Amino acid sequence: MPSLPLKLTREATQPELAAAFAAIRAELELPTEFPPEVEVEAARAVEAYRLPDLDLTDIPFATIDPAGSTDLDQALAIERDGAGWRVFYAIADLPGFVTPGGAIDVEARDRGQTLYAADGRIPLHPVAISEGAASLLADAERGAFVWELALDSEGRETSVRVRRARVRSRRQWTYEEAQAAVGDDPMLGMLRDVGEVRVARESERGGASLATPEMLVVRDRHEYRLERRVVLPVATWNAQISLLTGMAAARIMLDAGIGILRTMPPAEPDAIERFRRQTIALGTPWGADERYGDYLRRLASDEPRQIAIRHAAASLFRGATYLPFDGEAPAETVQSAIGAPYAHVTAPLRRLVDRFGLEVCVAVSGGVDVPTWVREGLLTLPAAMGRSANLSGRLDRRMLDTVEAAVLAPHVGKEFDAVAITDATVQLGDPAVEASCEGMLRPGAEVRVRLEAADIATGTVRFRVV
The missing domain is CATH 2.40.50.140 (Nucleic acid-binding proteins)
Structure with a gap:
């Protein structure tokens, strides 16, 4: 060939x-620049922002992201805690820059999430905030929601709390750099260990991480190229920390009787049977006695037929939605691909719903009332996130095509x-x-x-x- x-x-x-790109943007009616009042409010918010009083800058946080990332939502630190570990996960304090009901808030509710186009991303929030004052950039003091999660030797969570604090990231790793340094950097070595035991817990509960190699459109000055991004082990381990935090957030919400979950029903029997037939046709049959998560984890990421199986597996991961509640926990709470209740709280710079989830969790963890604007906004989030997810999917497909x-x-x-x-x-x-x-x-x-x-x-x- x-x-x-x-x-x-x-x-x-x-x-x-x-x-062609301009025509796609026009057809999908994508936003261009932020309205002037949003930019003015963003500049004022940056100027007025005050770091939290709690000082956790002594914790050696680091970020792990794709090369060139500037909107950094999460920073990670891990230390040994007896036979287990203590995981610190700092999430950008985006809510500290957004006035409820203000211009930034209104615009963000309309946009829903950051959109990624071949000719440039369309941010959820003004870049002065999302790529500047709120981003967890290396060697800069930033406000953050700091999650502290204690794990036993088998990776099971034994305690969790979340607090607002000031933090400082020591280094911004790319996935490739972090993968190469796993054997030499103690924290990355612990990330590997925690990631592996969390993958084992995922298998135990019947969950599956659909790590499909992505075809990305990469822009390099005046050139574009297609690039297949294979999921490195360090990215899988890092994702397990995000999943751990999202599951902890869901438990906090369910215990308090208020929050918003990311749910997904189990795959329908006919979808499972169709997928089994596809795996036979593509040369790697899925055995009836094998959990689908374990099956997906053993597929190669660089073999065309097995890549095709990973894509076909998406047919089992349908029907995901957001489920808000206030006063009584819903009957159906599980995200079936994860195999547990789950909430989005780790990407507030790029996803609207996370701002609300973080405010719920920090309030509950601190023993104070959830803010009124959060309670009032929960019911509006499923529609806003649904619109933006649909738009994002259409944009991705059109740009790649x-x-x-x-x-x-x-x-x-x-x-x-x-x-x-x-x-x-x-x-x-x-x-x-x-x-x-x-x-x-x-x-x-x-x-x-x-x-x-x-x-x-x-x-x-x-x-x-x-």
Whole structure:
């Protein structure tokens, strides 16, 4: 199979891509700049912000994020605690910059979440806050919600509390840097140990982390490229700390009778049976006696058929929603992919609902009343988050389709090796493109296909079986 260039130079396709991106933004009615009153309020909020009195700057926090990240929601520190560990997880004090009912609050409720487009992200909050004064940047004192979670030797939580405090991150690791340093850095070594025992607890409760390698559109000055981001072990361990915190938050909310959970029903039997048939067709059958979480964890992240299985597994992870409550815990509380009650509280810079969840947890943990504006806002969050999630999904798909078409456009008429994913789609290995295909296809079969069309303006790619 020919290997295609993944970089798109300004001279070749930049003008056509730029026009296509602009058309997508217009079609989806994406916000552009923040209204002037929002920017003015943000500048005033930054100027007026005062750090919390509690000083926890002696804790050696560090962040682990994709390279180039500037909106840093979380910082981590771990220490030994007898036979177990004590995990400190600092979450950016975004609520400290937002006046309830003010211009920033109103705009954030309309946007719902940060959107990521190929030609630049569309932030939930003004960058003076989300990439500056509230972001947990290295070597800067910041306000944070500091979660303190005690774990026993098997990774089970034995206590939790959350407080507002001032913190200082010592270092901003990229995933690649952190993975390379696991053997030398004591804290990263403990992250590995905690992450592994938490994965074991996930298996025990029947949960599954769907770590699917992402196809990302990466912008480098005047060039775009497609990049398959394989999930490194350190990213999985780091995600387990976020999941641990979200589950602790859910328990705090349920015990207090107020909060907002992220829930998802179990997969329907027919969806499970369909997925089993797909795994057989794609060459790695899912055994009837194997938990689906354990099955997904053993799949390779760089083999086309097994990547296709990971994508197909998304059919089991549907129906997720937000469930607010005040006064009585709901009957259905579990997020089935996680296998436990769960709440979003770890990304307030980029997700609206987390601001409310954090305020609930810090109030309950401190033994004070949940603020009135939080109680009044809980019921509005499912609709706002649903709208923004739908928009984010459409944007991701359209942008990726457009860049895939740009990569393939010079190669119309050429033939490629591929694997049939369904009876109407194929997965190429290089470039890693999934596209519709005409002709007779048997899921799991290796096929030779010809590229029939690649239209940048519409993001359309079409193959035909040779």
